[in-house]
Structure formats: structure tokens, C-alpha cells
Amino acid sequence: MINNDNDRVVFFDIDGTLLDTSNFAETARKAAIGLMVDNGLPLDKDEAYGVLKTIIREKGSNYNKHFNILTQVVLGHEDPMLVALGMVTYHNVKMALLRPFAETIDTLIYLKSRGYRLAVISNGITIKQWEKLVRLNVYSFFDAVITSEEVGKEKPDNLIYDVALRKMRGNPEKSVMIGNKLKEDGLGAVNAGMSAILVNSDVTEEDREFIKKNKLDIKIIENIGDVDTIL
Ligand SMILES: [Mg+2]
Numbered sequence: 620m621i622n623n624d625n626d627r628v629v630f631f632d633i634d635g636t637l638l639d640t641s642n643f644a645e646t647a648r649k650a651a652i653g654l655m656v657d658n659g660l661p662l663d664k665d666e667a668y669g670v671l672k673t674i675i676r677e678k679g680s681n682y683n684k685h686f687n688i689l690t691q692v693v694l695g696h697e698d699p700m701l702v703a704l705g706m707v708t709y710h711n712v713k714m715a716l717l718r719p720f721a722e723t724i725d726t727l728i729y730l731k732s733r734g735y736r737l738a739v740i741s742n743g744i745t746i747k748q749w750e751k752l753v754r755l756n757v758y759s760f761f762d763a764v765i766t767s768e769e770v771g772k773e774k775p776d777n778l779i780y781d782v783a784l785r786k787m788r789g790n791p792e793k794s795v796m797i798g799n800k801l802k803e804d805g806l807g808a809v810n811a812g813m814s815a816i817l818v819n820s821d822v823t824e825e826d827r828e829f830i831k832k833n834k835l836d837i838k839i840i841e842n843i844g845d846v847d848t849i850l
Contacts, residue, residue: 628789629735632798633748635819637723647712651705660701662693719755722844727760729847739764740783742773775807801826805837818843
């Protein structure tokens with residue numbers, strides 16, 4: 620006998636949804652720059668931060684040699700000690716700031732108790748996204764993490780949602796995407812036939828009108844703890 624409930628899946632975005640990432644990277648980068656300048660990088664801290672931001676814009680945030688390039692640009696050659704100092708400081712500060720929203724864990728427990736299976740759909744690198752779930756100690760709630768790295772397309776592309784639904788054997792009509800971005804998480808999910816819930820979102824009045832006018836199955840809540848008012 621097939622268990623009909625087994626095809627109800629709640630998919631989560633990670634950054635800004637499960638995980639409070641506000642100012643997170645910026646704080647870590649500034650701490651890294653501070654130590655690099657204190658140890659001989661010949662710029663003032665604001666200038667150095669500006670150069671780093673340009674490098675990140677050009678190379679993308681998932682590139683892993685931003686600090687190497689920073690020393691090359693400023694000194695004309697790579698300085699391994701300064702690069703190491705930057706990398707370690709960045710990493711340590713980021714890890715120290717990594718935290719779930721206050722009601723994340725209660726919500727995951729609640730959804731499990733309601734019989735939902737849980738997975739992640741994320742634009743990012745697979746191991747890095749699992750790393751966040753492991754560090755937050757919530758990895759055991761999730762059956763799968765589907766990433767843009769694995770699929771080759773980013774949210775809101777239909778393919779990443781289709782792959783995720785197939786992998787989880789989810790019924791789109793009974794499955795939900797919870798995220799913080801209207802386009803990536805909300806529209807991506809409804810285009811794949813699912814409903815969506817937006818949390819911690821910066822949706823505008825216009826966005827709300829757009830959702831209403833097009834009768835999109837997207838609900839907006841303040842806090843991840845309010846998921847229990849819908850599911
Ligand atoms: Mg997000």
C-alpha cells in the first residue's frame with residue numbers, strides 16, 4: 620500500500636531563510652581586511668575593503684582566491700602570510716556568526732511531526748551548503764540538498780525545481796518551497812507547480828499586488844516560526 624502522505628515535501632532555501640545571514644559576509648570581510656592592514660597591507664582599511672569588494676564583484680562570491688588577488692593588486696605580488704591571515708580571519712568570523720533564526724529548529728521539528736519530508740533547494744555549492752546545515756546541527760532533518768552546482772541551473776529555473784521534486788519523489792501540488800526571495804524561491808516554486816511561503820522577505824507593495832493580481836500561491840509571513848499557521 621502506498622503511503623499517500625509520503626509525497627508531501629517542504630523544500631527550504633538556506634541563506635536568509637534557515638540561516639540569519641544579515642551582514643554576515645561583510646562583517647567577516649571587514650575583520651579580515653583589518654588584520655591584513657594591521658600586518659602590513661599598505662592601504663587604509665576602507666580603501667582595502669573597497670578593492671576587495673571590486674574583486675568579489677568581478678570574480679563572484681563563490682570564487683576562493685579573493686585575498687590572493689587583493690595582495691597581488693596592492694603589492695604587485697602574492698603575499699602568502701597576508702592571504703592566510705585574511706582567509707583564516709574571514710572563516711573564523713563567519714563561523715562565529717553562523718546561526719539559525721531563533722525559531723528555525725522548532726519549525727523543522729514541527730514540520731517533521733506533521734509528516735513532511737524536508738529538503739533544500741539552494742543556489743550554491745553542494746558541500747558548502749551541507750557544511751552550513753552541519754554547523755547549525757540541523758543536517759539530520761534533511762533528506763537531500765539540491766544545488767545549482769549539481770543541476771547546472773540556478774533558482775528560479777524550472778530545472779532545479781524539477782530535479783528536486785524528482786529526487787524527493789514529491790508531488791508538486793502537495794509540496795511547498797520556503798524561501799526569502801520572491802523571484803528565486805516564490806516564482807520558481809509556483810512555476811514548478813508548487814506553492815511557496817516567503818519569510819524574512821523584502822517584498823514590496825508592488826510585489827504583493829503582483830502576487831494578488833496573478834493569484835499566485837505565494838504566502839508571505841514575518842517569521843519562520845509562523846509556518847505553523849499555514850502548514
Ligand atoms: Mg535566500
